[in-house]
Amino acid sequence: MSVDDIIPGSPLARALDDYPVPGFSAGFADRVLTAAENRAAPLPELRRKSVGGGGGRGWRMGRRIMIGAACFGALATAAAATGVLERFDIAVPSPEKVWASLTGKETPVAAAPIISKPAEPASAAFAPVVIEGPIDTPEELSEAFRRIDEVREGRNAVRRQVIDQRIDRAIERRRAAGLPVPTAEEEAALRQRIDEAQALRQQRADERIKARREELSRKVENGEALTSNDIAGSRQLDPTTAARRERLRELRQMTPQERREAFQALPPEQRRALAEEFRVRRGAAGAPAPDPAPEPTPDEPPAQPQS
Amino acid sequence: MNFSGEPSTTAMSGMANGADASLAARLAARDPVALREAIASHATALHRVAYRMTGDAHEAEDIVQEAMLRLWDHAPNIAARHPVGSQAAGALRLGGWLQRVVTNLAIDRLRRARRLSDGEVPDSEDDAPLADALIEAGERDRSARALIAALPERQRAAIVLTYYEELSNAAAAETLDMNIKAFESLLLRARTALRHAYAARAEGGAL
Numbered sequence: 233m234s235v236d237d238i239i240p241g242s243p244l245a246r247a248l249d250d251y252p253v254p255g256f257s258a259g260f261a262d263r264v265l266t267a268a269e270n271r272a273a274p275l276p277e278l279r280r281k282s283v284g285g286g287g288g289r290g291w292r293m294g295r296r297i298m299i300g301a302a303c304f305g306a307l308a309t310a311a312a313a314t315g316v317l318e319r320f321d322i323a324v325p326s327p328e329k330v331w332a333s334l335t336g337k338e339t340p341v342a343a344a345p346i347i348s349k350p351a352e353p354a355s356a357a358f359a360p361v362v363i364e365g366p367i368d369t370p371e372e373l374s375e376a377f378r379r380i381d382e383v384r385e386g387r388n389a390v391r392r393q394v395i396d397q398r399i400d401r402a403i404e405r406r407r408a409a410g411l412p413v414p415t416a417e418e419e420a421a422l423r424q425r426i427d428e429a430q431a432l433r434q435q436r437a438d439e440r441i442k443a444r445r446e447e448l449s450r451k452v453e454n455g456e457a458l459t460s461n462d463i464a465g466s467r468q469l470d471p472t473t474a475a476r477r478e479r480l481r482e483l484r485q486m487t488p489q490e491r492r493e494a495f496q497a498l499p500p501e502q503r504r505a506l507a508e509e510f511r512v513r514r515g516a517a518g519a520p521a522p523d524p525a526p527e528p529t530p531d532e533p534p535a536q537p538q539s
Numbered sequence: 540m541n542f543s544g545e546p547s548t549t550a551m552s553g554m555a556n557g558a559d560a561s562l563a564a565r566l567a568a569r570d571p572v573a574l575r576e577a578i579a580s581h582a583t584a585l586h587r588v589a590y591r592m593t594g595d596a597h598e599a600e601d602i603v604q605e606a607m608l609r610l611w612d613h614a615p616n617i618a619a620r621h622p623v624g625s626q627a628a629g630a631l632r633l634g635g636w637l638q639r640v641v642t643n644l645a646i647d648r649l650r651r652a653r654r655l656s657d658g659e660v661p662d663s664e665d666d667a668p669l670a671d672a673l674i675e676a677g678e679r680d681r682s683a684r685a686l687i688a689a690l691p692e693r694q695r696a697a698i699v700l701t702y703y704e705e706l707s708n709a710a711a712a713e714t715l716d717m718n719i720k721a722f723e724s725l726l727l728r729a730r731t732a733l734r735h736a737y738a739a740r741a742e743g744g745a746l
Contacts, residue, residue, distance in 0.1 A: 264604050271608055
């Protein structure tokens, strides 16, 4: 008993003790029993109670988190599928990359891209024919012409393939952008016009080559020894241009880093000339129908007989 | 310490020991005899608490009836959590559960009455027959009731549970759903207010 307790026998205790409780009214228990029998069944619980007390809250939060994550995933998938992310320059990894990052294994070599450069069949055969030494017999000249024709045919095939792919890509881009695309008839007409232009160009080249080759054949029959300059024709490059072209050829064979270093190491005037040439080439590359490869006319590469 | 030697709730709690679990199981089976037994065992003690909290015999009977009906409603859940023969069955104490329900119901009704009567608990004589009988009990009875009624609801509950029902502070705190420190603070305030009220009435010549 503390000092704050109400001390028994004190005036306050006596006053509190005089507080009798009346008894129940008659029939109280019967009234309760009647009320219990007539009482409607209690409503079912609205929410299942958890055994652990806070478990239900945790499960509800977890369920909400799961629903949120699923919604976010669905939105992200939809955005990636519709290309929205690419507009904001957000890289979307391919499933193979994601799987490789999860498993730590190297991804297999990716399949060929949808848009790829035309495969160059037997590209070694289409390399410029390098002819070293004089050509002084008709057989050597015929062999040189034959090899040049092979390369020329191959490059023509590649050119046709490139043209077809460019047409397909242009149509696909217009279709993706929602622009009108040519009908099948219009596309066929377009391809036919291109083929006709190509055939005409080819025919003119053939005529020029034929005349040139007849002249070269006559020279050989007369006992002259042909050099690469003879086959290259009268279009002789000045030493500066030739050196620049040679330099360009070397630059093409370098890696981008090596190319940058080599370019910076050039004298200023040569660097300016190269930059100008690059600009001209870029402008030519942006032309509507650029040639993917130079025409291997007999006057282009120095000839090299296999003798 | 009780004024009339009525059985305290503390003594009543000793009746548990699994008997309450079997009673709850019978109530869950909708056995009217079980409900009558529960009324016989607990209603008197509950009525004491309700009457001293409210000061109204009719209100007290209503509160006890509501508490017994809630026991009837909740019996299936209680029986499910305390199956007969289990360890939980031994810990079941229906008297404590009912006392908690009655205390909360009484506090709720007092608060509702205070709202309806603009903050004042009626201190006038009841017109009901039982109230008339109490009025006839004497001037000191009215004084004790007025002293208790002057306390706020929770302080009133603290005095009723600890002084009249002789509950320990821990048991009373559990009934009021408070921690022991908070309850002891509440009880101290209640006793202080009671002494001040008694002194004021004594100076005013009411006692």
